[in-house]
Amino acid sequence: MSCKKWKxxxxxxxxxxxxxxxxxxIEKHLKSCRACFNQFKQLERVHRLVQSIQPEKPRxxxxxxxxxxxxxxxxxxxxxxxxxxxxxxxxxxxVGKIAIAVSAVLLVSVSFYIWRxxxxxxxxxxxxxxxxxxxxxxxxxxxxLALPVFFEIE
Amino acid sequence: MNPGKGFQKVLQxxxxxxxxxxxxxxxxxxxxxxxxxxxSLEAQFGxxxxxIKKTEFRLPGRSYTTTTRIIRQEPDFTYTTTLAPARxxxxxxxxxxxxxxxxxxxxxxxxxxxxxxSPEAKEIKRKSLNLIFINYKISKLLDGYILARPVYVISxxxxxxxxxxxxxxxxxxxxxPLKEEDYNWxxxxxxxxxxxxxxxxxxxxKEKFYRDxxxxxxxxxxxxxxxxxxxxxxxxxxxxxxxAHYLPPSYEFQExxxxxxxxxxxxxxxxxxxVICLFQMPSNIKLRGHLExxxxxxxxxxxxxxxxxxxxxxKELIKIKQSVK
Numbered sequence: 409m410s411c412k413k414w415k416x417x418x419x420x421x422x423x424x425x426x427x428x429x430x431x432x433x434i435e436k437h438l439k440s441c442r443a444c445f446n447q448f449k450q451l452e453r454v455h456r457l458v459q460s461i462q463p464e465k466p467r468x469x470x471x472x473x474x475x476x477x478x479x480x481x482x483x484x485x486x487x488x489x490x491x492x493x494x495x496x497x498x499x500x501x502x503v504g505k506i507a508i509a510v511s512a513v514l515l516v517s518v519s520f521y522i523w524r525x526x527x528x529x530x531x532x533x534x535x536x537x538x539x540x541x542x543x544x545x546x547x548x549x550x551x552x553l554a555l556p557v558f559f560e561i562e
Numbered sequence: 563m564n565p566g567k568g569f570q571k572v573l574q575x576x577x578x579x580x581x582x583x584x585x586x587x588x589x590x591x592x593x594x595x596x597x598x599x600x601x602s603l604e605a606q607f608g609x610x611x612x613x614i615k616k617t618e619f620r621l622p623g624r625s626y627t628t629t630t631r632i633i634r635q636e637p638d639f640t641y642t643t644t645l646a647p648a649r650x651x652x653x654x655x656x657x658x659x660x661x662x663x664x665x666x667x668x669x670x671x672x673x674x675x676x677x678x679x680s681p682e683a684k685e686i687k688r689k690s691l692n693l694i695f696i697n698y699k700i701s702k703l704l705d706g707y708i709l710a711r712p713v714y715v716i717s718x719x720x721x722x723x724x725x726x727x728x729x730x731x732x733x734x735x736x737x738x739p740l741k742e743e744d745y746n747w748x749x750x751x752x753x754x755x756x757x758x759x760x761x762x763x764x765x766x767x768k769e770k771f772y773r774d775x776x777x778x779x780x781x782x783x784x785x786x787x788x789x790x791x792x793x794x795x796x797x798x799x800x801x802x803x804x805x806a807h808y809l810p811p812s813y814e815f816q817e818x819x820x821x822x823x824x825x826x827x828x829x830x831x832x833x834x835x836x837v838i839c840l841f842q843m844p845s846n847i848k849l850r851g852h853l854e855x856x857x858x859x860x861x862x863x864x865x866x867x868x869x870x871x872x873x874x875x876x877k878e879l880i881k882i883k884q885s886v887k
Contacts, residue, residue, distance in 0.1 A: 529825065529846065529847045529848065530847075530848045530849075530850050531822055531825075531826070531843075531847055531848070531849060531850070532849075532850055532851045533849045533850065533851045533852065533853055533869075534851055534853065535821075535822060536826075536828075536839075536841050536849075536858070536869050536871065537853050537871070539819070539821060539828050539839065539841070540837065540839045540871045542675065542678075543816075543828070543830045543832075543837045543839055544837050545678055546678060546683060546686055546687070546817075546830075547686070547687070547690045547816070547832050547834070547835070547837055548687070548690075549599060549602065549603045549606075549687050549690065549691050549694075549739075
């Protein structure tokens with residue numbers, strides 16, 4: 409086994425997370441390999457230092473606050489859509505959905521109708537004169553009548 | 563008895579007989595004015611010709627003249643260009659039996675209207691002619707000549723006074739009206755039109771006339787619909803349609819038309835020659851501009867604007883207005 413692989417196992421060795429067989433193998437290699445031994449010593453020093461640090465106790469009520477904040481976590485857009493879809497399905501099953509869709513269409517139509525009625529258009533009165541003339545032409549048995557000259561051509 | 567005198571008497575009798583038989587033959591062969599008008603209507607749908615027509619419109623205190631070149635190809639094609647006055651020179655009207663397209667040459671402006679050459683239009687013209695036979699006194703005046711062609715001169719006088727009348731000069735051979743004079747209800751001449759040139763049996767390739775016209779499907783831009791009954795119209799539109807309950811004697815309902823992007827309705831009544839048009843539209847449609855040729859009655863009632871146009875007396879117009887329900 410190469411040194412690289414032994415070095416990887418050093419941390420587990422310090423934490424007593426290796427089998428007894430492996431432990432003896434590692435100890436045997438450390439005796440024979442100077443580089444790995446040095447690495448082990450460094451690691452051991454860090455390990456000892458970390459263990460000497462006294463863990464600070466959380467302030468009272470920390471876990472309760474944390475759990476509360478996790479519940480209030482912001483939902484993503486995708487989560488919102490999924491929630492809306494499930495909510496729609498749960499709230500308006502079957503006929504309810506159709507009724508809402510029909511109401512929406514009706515609302516849009518009525519709004520359009522009101523808008524159309526309220527909007528005023530301008531029509532040139534000559535359009536009616538031309539229509540009158542067209543009726544005369546339709547009635548006339550003398551074929552093509554010329555358009556009166558006072559007609560707007562635009 | 564003197565044999566010479568007897569021979570003279572025989573000759574006299576023979577002469578009288580010849581005159582009488584000639585008169586009777588010509589009377590038998592002479593065409594009735596009604597028949598002339600009927601033939602004239604049929605001829606207009608069965609002739610190929612090119613002509614130049616001058617029309618004079620007489621308005622109070624003013625008169626205008628237009629000159630148009632008319633090309634007709636049987637059975638249903640007409641191409642009209644205005645030659646004068648200058649401001650109408652670009653105006654072209656093409657009627658192919660399906661649509662009547664008004665176009666200003668050199669622009670993208672096109673107006674689409676129902677054809678006046680369609681079988682439906684012909685039927686309406688035929689109905690109007692039948693109404694003329696009922697409501698007008700038709701008489702044949704002394705024959706004359708127009709463009710060195712012999713013509714029948716037919717006069718149409720209304721049986722009920724207060725209606726327009728017409729005088730028409732019809733070609734004896736081709737039965738095409740070569741001249742018309744229209745008189746208003748007062749008997750004043752309001753328009754006169756006559757051909758200054760006419761060439762029969764001229765055929766053209768129709769394709770060249772379509773050069774200026776749009777190739778896109780015309781149904782999409784065709785904004786006007788023509789109906790023959792009020793029932794059809796009422797099914798089609800969103801606002802209630804009123805009709806005139808009083809009409810001057812001899813007038814009857816002819817057709818209902820929806821126009822101006824289906825926002826306005828036109829009801830037409832006729833006595834064959836005279837036309838009464840009752841227009842109506844929702845009041846949110848405002849009218850602008852002014853008229854030179856006609857003096858309509860305009861009023862508002864029940865959220866709708868009404869316009870009444872006709873060549874009849876003001877008194878009759880008001881009577882019709884009051885009967886609109």
